[in-house]
Amino acid sequence: MRLEPREHTPLAARLLAPVAAVAAALALCALLVAWTGAPVLRAYGLLLEGAAGSRFALTETLTRATPLILTGLAAAVAFRAKLWNIGAEGQLYMGALAAVVLGGGMLDLPTWLLLPTVMMAGAAAGGATLLGPAVLKVRFGVDEVVTTLLLNFIVLLLVSMLLEGALKDPMGMGWPQSAPVVEAAELPKLVERTRLHTGLLVALGLSALLWLIDTRTIWGYENRAVGANPRAAAFAGMPVTRVMLRTALLSGGLAGLAGVIEVCGLKGYLTLDLSPGFGYSGIVVAMLAQLHPVGVVGAAVFIAGIFVGADAMSRAMPVPNYIADVLVATSLLCMLVAGLLTRYRLRRG
Amino acid sequence: MELFQTILDILVSAAFWTAVLRIATPYILGTLGELLCERAGVLNLGIEGIMTMGAMAGWMAVYQGADLWTGVLVAALCGGLMGLLHATLTVPLGLSQHVAGIGVTLLGTSLSYFVYRLVLPQASTPPTIEPFQPLALPGALAQTPMTYLALILVAVVAYVLYRTPVGLAVRMVGENPAAAEAQGLSVTAVRIGAVVAGSALMALAGAFLTLSAFNAFFFNMVNGRGWICIALVVFASWRPGKALLGAVLFAAFDALQLRLQQVAGGVLPYQLFLMMPYLLSILALVLVARRASYPRALMIPYRKGER
Numbered sequence: 197m198r199l200e201p202r203e204h205t206p207l208a209a210r211l212l213a214p215v216a217a218v219a220a221a222l223a224l225c226a227l228l229v230a231w232t233g234a235p236v237l238r239a240y241g242l243l244l245e246g247a248a249g250s251r252f253a254l255t256e257t258l259t260r261a262t263p264l265i266l267t268g269l270a271a272a273v274a275f276r277a278k279l280w281n282i283g284a285e286g287q288l289y290m291g292a293l294a295a296v297v298l299g300g301g302m303l304d305l306p307t308w309l310l311l312p313t314v315m316m317a318g319a320a321a322g323g324a325t326l327l328g329p330a331v332l333k334v335r336f337g338v339d340e341v342v343t344t345l346l347l348n349f350i351v352l353l354l355v356s357m358l359l360e361g362a363l364k365d366p367m368g369m370g371w372p373q374s375a376p377v378v379e380a381a382e383l384p385k386l387v388e389r390t391r392l393h394t395g396l397l398v399a400l401g402l403s404a405l406l407w408l409i410d411t412r413t414i415w416g417y418e419n420r421a422v423g424a425n426p427r428a429a430a431f432a433g434m435p436v437t438r439v440m441l442r443t444a445l446l447s448g449g450l451a452g453l454a455g456v457i458e459v460c461g462l463k464g465y466l467t468l469d470l471s472p473g474f475g476y477s478g479i480v481v482a483m484l485a486q487l488h489p490v491g492v493v494g495a496a497v498f499i500a501g502i503f504v505g506a507d508a509m510s511r512a513m514p515v516p517n518y519i520a521d522v523l524v525a526t527s528l529l530c531m532l533v534a535g536l537l538t539r540y541r542l543r544r545g
Numbered sequence: 546m547e548l549f550q551t552i553l554d555i556l557v558s559a560a561f562w563t564a565v566l567r568i569a570t571p572y573i574l575g576t577l578g579e580l581l582c583e584r585a586g587v588l589n590l591g592i593e594g595i596m597t598m599g600a601m602a603g604w605m606a607v608y609q610g611a612d613l614w615t616g617v618l619v620a621a622l623c624g625g626l627m628g629l630l631h632a633t634l635t636v637p638l639g640l641s642q643h644v645a646g647i648g649v650t651l652l653g654t655s656l657s658y659f660v661y662r663l664v665l666p667q668a669s670t671p672p673t674i675e676p677f678q679p680l681a682l683p684g685a686l687a688q689t690p691m692t693y694l695a696l697i698l699v700a701v702v703a704y705v706l707y708r709t710p711v712g713l714a715v716r717m718v719g720e721n722p723a724a725a726e727a728q729g730l731s732v733t734a735v736r737i738g739a740v741v742a743g744s745a746l747m748a749l750a751g752a753f754l755t756l757s758a759f760n761a762f763f764f765n766m767v768n769g770r771g772w773i774c775i776a777l778v779v780f781a782s783w784r785p786g787k788a789l790l791g792a793v794l795f796a797a798f799d800a801l802q803l804r805l806q807q808v809a810g811g812v813l814p815y816q817l818f819l820m821m822p823y824l825l826s827i828l829a830l831v832l833v834a835r836r837a838s839y840p841r842a843l844m845i846p847y848r849k850g851e852r
Contacts, residue, residue: 199638199848232663280643332827338834339779341590341643345772346823353823357816479647516662521655528648529630532640 199540209538214484214495217530224530225523234513246508247501253508255390259462260500261493263288263471265399266454267478268485268492269406274326274447276487277423279333279440281326283344284451285475286351290325291318291452293355295459296363296374296466299381307380314381315398315456322452323445325351330444334437348475356468365465374466383461393461399493402450406489419443451475472503473521480528486535499524555804562685564803566692567758569796571596571750573695575774576781576788577702578746582628584706584783585739586719586842590646591631592747593771594653599624599748601657604755604762605664607674617691617752624748625741627653632740636733639846650771661762671761689757691749696789698746703785715739719840722847732847747771769823776826780833783840791829798825 226236247257267284274281281287294317303310329343358364359372367375386392410416421429422439430436458470481499485491506520555561575592582589589595603620607613627649634645665672677689706712714735717725722732750770755762777795781787799822806818 228659275644282647332831332834336831336834337837338827338830342772342776342779342830343827346769346776346826349769349772349823350820353816353820357814360816361814476647476651479644480651483644514663514666516659516666518655518659518662522652522659525648525651525655528651529634529645532634532645532648533638536638536640 198543199536200543201540202538205538210486213486213534213538214491214531217484217534218498218527220530220534221523221526224526225519228519228522229515232513232515234515239509239513239515242509242512243502243505245505247505252390253504255387255392257497257501257504258396259391259393260504261496262393262396262399262461263454263458263474264477264481264496264500265396265403265493266450266457267474268481268496269399269403269478269489270447270450270454271478271482272485272487272489272492273406273419273450274443275423275482277419277439277443278426279330279443279447280341281329281344281444281447281451282341282479283326283329283347283475284447284454284478285471285473286344286348287322287325287448287451288455288458288471288475289351289355290321291455292459292466292470293358293363293455294318294321294452295381295456296377299377299460300363300375301378305380310378310380311383311460314377314460315453318452318456319449320452322455323447323449325452326444326448327441330441334440352468355466359466359468363466372468376465377460381460382464383457391462393457395457395461398453398457402453403489403493410489415442451478454478477503477524480524480531483528483531483535499527551805551808552801555801559684561800561804563687564800565793565796566685566688568799569792570688570692570695570757571753571770572774572777572792572795573699573789574750574753575747575771576777576792577695577698577785578624578743578750579774579778580781580783580785580788581702581706581715581743581746582740583778583843584719584840585715585736585743586722586840586845586847587632587635587736587740588642588646588844589628589631589649589740589743589747590643590775591627591649591653591744592646592774593767593769594650594657595624595627595744595747596653596751596754596767596771597657598627598653599751600755600766601661601751601762602748603752604674605660607756608672613677613756616756617749620748620752620756621745624751625745627748628741628744629737631744632737635846636736636740639848642844642846658764671763673760674756676755676760677757691753691757694749695753698749699785699789702746706785716840718847719842722842722845726847726849732849736847747774750774773822773826776830779837780829782833782838795822795825798822 229236229239246253248254270284295314298317299314329340332338333340363374365373365375383393383395386394418434418439422436426436459466477499481492481495484495502523503520506517510517579592599620602623603616606619607616631649634640635642677691679687679689714730718732718735726732754766777791781791802818802821806815
């Protein structure tokens, strides 16, 4: 058996690949569910019901999907330019930090001014966090995978330090949490009496905007060219270093924005468990979407549904809710294989 | 001056060096494992998940009644299996080593947590086992058997890499796979073998945490140690001896910050001290990056007849 490159990848194959990958992941994880002794179909039924079975479930899934769209975009943008940003988790927390510092009453501005300010600041904080590793990469040749990963731990310790120190909420009963953001810095609700907030619209808007930049501007063209072959791009006169740094700012900014939106839209204040691994799940989202900015939305809703649904399922059955993380990881690995099969075909001999 | 005196006092105490070797052990094993994979041309970002898997599987086997060395073996086997998964994806299929590695880490971590929660649904305080005890030797030599195992493995890996045909094959597929193929070697087989063996070593690093350093399994207990190992491999320029040196040096800084934390506690936030190992790793990467001599074929998939 050997792999032979395909000349063309049919659009149907590209669309089918994530579906096939997810189906394969569900089938593989069915073995794990069966191992727990729970009836598999009933378990998956409960998962689906918990993710999309009611108005409440749907709004919960979309609430969960909002930061995942943004971290998914962050990963997609970076991976396209072959900038391996595995540090979205840390960038998200830097954005959230900016949100509670500026939105916590330091600036006395009306909502229409305060919210954009906080968002820009959060994006800048996230972008700056990735700019460091990106500069080390282009300037000294330091591998960005390790530096971005290590920065996640550094940022979390920094947040922990501030939450127990300068940013500690005096009314927080001693818990390490920040003071809540002021009312003017809160994102309005999208649907009354649910947790769904207008952050979703911001995320959707950015996904569309990135798709336009990608397909309709020189910027997007340069990004794709540098990702496909940096040496060829440099030979064609493209500013490879500048494209790298630009991509870093954009990718880190998107992740930082995810942090702002979680704070201003959902939680209201900052704790150390603001993100249950949104940064890492974002990588899976981006891969399922095949790094397409619009595909990210669908992939994020799917991954969010798995997490929300698994929580509901594990309340009714003796299946630990870590099944969601296993499903997400398996989906990623299956997607890698499915993606390969769209680019290559298996030949005998 | 006072600080200098404190540091000096710490550095000359035997207890300090006992702690250094203990802290260094998982880094030695993990770095050795990653080094083996990378020498064969495969970056293994699955290390963090494989270490978690080793920590959980080894502990679970002992908790279920196996003896400690069986636990170590179970951990190595599980690590080898995860390595086989990573190798299958990255070697014959030639998929992105970055993304496959992240996938293996996510899978190893989540699977470990899933199994732990399934077996122990209501464990609020983690159940414990009777771990390896330090040997009755004087001073810094009073280590658990796994630390000695790690030190022996450094010598074994160094010997195999530089003094045996197998080691030559591993280095060759990492430097020039086409030449290895021309010599009649199967690049695929050698790479898969190296990744499986390397991953088993990573799992031992994890098992050390639950069977030697502590006596229970905690969530997030690997805590970035795997990523630090990847930095240590670069720092060691892919040499087992230097990897040992790097791991011990790193552990010495880590042990020092722990002691200073006790001395300077209250003055400076403890998080600043905890940041040191991560900052140090980044600094080490920056310092050696310019003259790092990567295995030439690192991260480049090899397909016969394709170039």
